[in-house]
Amino acid sequence: MTVNAKPSLETDPELAEIVSDALDVVSNPTDLIVTVLVLLAALTIAVLVTRKIKLKLGHQRPVLLILVEYLCMPLIMLLSLGATSLIGGSFDNPLIGLAGTLLFLFVIIRVIGAVVELLFRPTMLLRVMLRLATVVSWLAVVFAVFKDRSALIAKLYSAKLSFGGINLSSEGVVRGLVVGVVIAIIALWGDKTITNLLRRSRTLQPNFVLALSRIFSVAVWITATAVIFSISGINLTALAAFSGALGIGLGLGLQRLAASYISGLIVLFEQSVRVGDNIATNNIVGRVTRMTVRYTMIRTRDGEEAIVPNDSLTSNVIVNQSWSDRNLRLVCGVLVKGDVDLDLARTLFVEAMTAQSRVLQQPPPHMYITGVNDKGIQLDGHFWINDPENGQHNVISDTYDAVLAAFRKNAVHLVAQ
Missing domain, CATH: 2.30.30.60 (SH3 type barrels.)
Known part of the structure; x- marks a missing residue:
C-alpha cells in the first residue's frame, strides 16, 4: 500500500489515450448517464452480495471475514463491469474501462492492506485507520492519474504549507498518513512482541521486565515517528529546533511528571x-x-x-517491611497486678501467641517485662508473622482474646485502666 507510484499521462501514452477517450464520454450526456447507471448497478450488486456473505460468515471465520471486508466489493464490481463489456453496444465505452482499471488498482491496494491486518492484527482504531488509509492511497493514485488534465487537481496535488521552518506538501502529508498507519501497526506489534518475550523470561525479575519493556517501547515509537516524519518529507533538523523550543516551555510545566518517569x-x-x-x-x-x-x-x-x-x-x-524477607514482628501488651505469678503469666502469654495459626514458630514468640510502676507490671508479647498482607490487627486481636481467656481461667488479674 503505497502512494509513491504516480502515473503520468506524459510518460504513459496508453494511459493518456484511455483518459482522453473517457473524458470524451463525459462530454456526451447520454453516454455519461448510461455509464453512471452501470456503475451504480455494479455498486449496488457488490453491496448486496457482500452483506449477504458477511451475514453468512458471521464471526466464526475471522480470516475470511477480513478478506471479504477488504476485497469482496471491488472484485464484484470488477466482475459486474466485465460482464457489461461482453454485452457491447452502448455499454462498451472507455469510461467503464477506466473505472475497471482504477478498481483493479484499488484491489491491489486492498490486498496489501488485508495482508498487513492479517499479519499484525492491529487494534480496532488502527484497523479502521488502515482501511481508511487504503482508500486514501487509492484516491492519491487517482489524483496522480488526472492531475495532468485538471488544473485544480494539479494545484491540490502540489500544494505546500510552511510554518516554523517546517515545509509540508499535500503529497507528503498523504504519503505520511498512509505509510504512517502501516508503520504504527508494525511498531505496536513490535512493542507487544518484545514485551511478551521479556515477560516469558525466567531469569529477569518482574521489575526489570517492566523497566526494559518501557525502554524498548519508547525506542520503538521514537524510531517509528522519525521514519514517518522522514517519509512525509519533514526536515528533522527544523523539527528538532521547533521541538527544542517547545520542549523548554513544556518542560517547565512537566518537570514533576518527567521526574516521576525517571x-x-x-x-x-x-x-x-x-x-x-x-x-x-x-x-x-x-x-x-x-x-x-x-x-x-x-x-x-x-x-x-x-x-x-x-x-x-x-x-x-x-x-x-518485605525487603530482606516477609517476616514482620508484632507486639501486644497487657498491664497485670504486681502480685501475680509472673512465671505463670509468661507461660500463658507465650502459649496464647504460639496457638495462633499465623504466628511463626521460628523465631519463637517471647514475652518481656517492659515496665513496672505503682499500678502494676507491663507485659509485652512479641511474635512474628510472614503474611502481613492478610492483616495485622486481626492476628493481634486473636492473640489478645487468647491471652485474656487464659488469664481469666488461671486467675491472673489485670489492672483496671
Whole structure:
C-alpha cells in the first residue's frame, strides 16, 4: 500500500489515450448517464452480495471475514463491469474501462492492506485507520492519474504549507498518513512482541521486565515517528529546533511528571520496591499491588488504593517491611497486678501467641517485662508473622482474646485502666 507510484499521462501514452477517450464520454450526456447507471448497478450488486456473505460468515471465520471486508466489493464490481463489456453496444465505452482499471488498482491496494491486518492484527482504531488509509492511497493514485488534465487537481496535488521552518506538501502529508498507519501497526506489534518475550523470561525479575519493556517501547515509537516524519518529507533538523523550543516551555510545566518517569526507572532497576512488598511512605502503609514507570499503587489496610508518584519513593524515606524477607514482628501488651505469678503469666502469654495459626514458630514468640510502676507490671508479647498482607490487627486481636481467656481461667488479674 503505497502512494509513491504516480502515473503520468506524459510518460504513459496508453494511459493518456484511455483518459482522453473517457473524458470524451463525459462530454456526451447520454453516454455519461448510461455509464453512471452501470456503475451504480455494479455498486449496488457488490453491496448486496457482500452483506449477504458477511451475514453468512458471521464471526466464526475471522480470516475470511477480513478478506471479504477488504476485497469482496471491488472484485464484484470488477466482475459486474466485465460482464457489461461482453454485452457491447452502448455499454462498451472507455469510461467503464477506466473505472475497471482504477478498481483493479484499488484491489491491489486492498490486498496489501488485508495482508498487513492479517499479519499484525492491529487494534480496532488502527484497523479502521488502515482501511481508511487504503482508500486514501487509492484516491492519491487517482489524483496522480488526472492531475495532468485538471488544473485544480494539479494545484491540490502540489500544494505546500510552511510554518516554523517546517515545509509540508499535500503529497507528503498523504504519503505520511498512509505509510504512517502501516508503520504504527508494525511498531505496536513490535512493542507487544518484545514485551511478551521479556515477560516469558525466567531469569529477569518482574521489575526489570517492566523497566526494559518501557525502554524498548519508547525506542520503538521514537524510531517509528522519525521514519514517518522522514517519509512525509519533514526536515528533522527544523523539527528538532521547533521541538527544542517547545520542549523548554513544556518542560517547565512537566518537570514533576518527567521526574516521576525517571524515578520510576530508578526504582524498577534498583528493586527497592517490588510488587507484593509491604511499605510505609508519606503516612501511607500498605501492600504494593501495581507498579508502572510513573506511579506505584499501594493498597492500604483500610482497603483503599493509594497512587503514589514514583519521585516520592526516591526523595522520601521508605519503610519496606518485605525487603530482606516477609517476616514482620508484632507486639501486644497487657498491664497485670504486681502480685501475680509472673512465671505463670509468661507461660500463658507465650502459649496464647504460639496457638495462633499465623504466628511463626521460628523465631519463637517471647514475652518481656517492659515496665513496672505503682499500678502494676507491663507485659509485652512479641511474635512474628510472614503474611502481613492478610492483616495485622486481626492476628493481634486473636492473640489478645487468647491471652485474656487464659488469664481469666488461671486467675491472673489485670489492672483496671
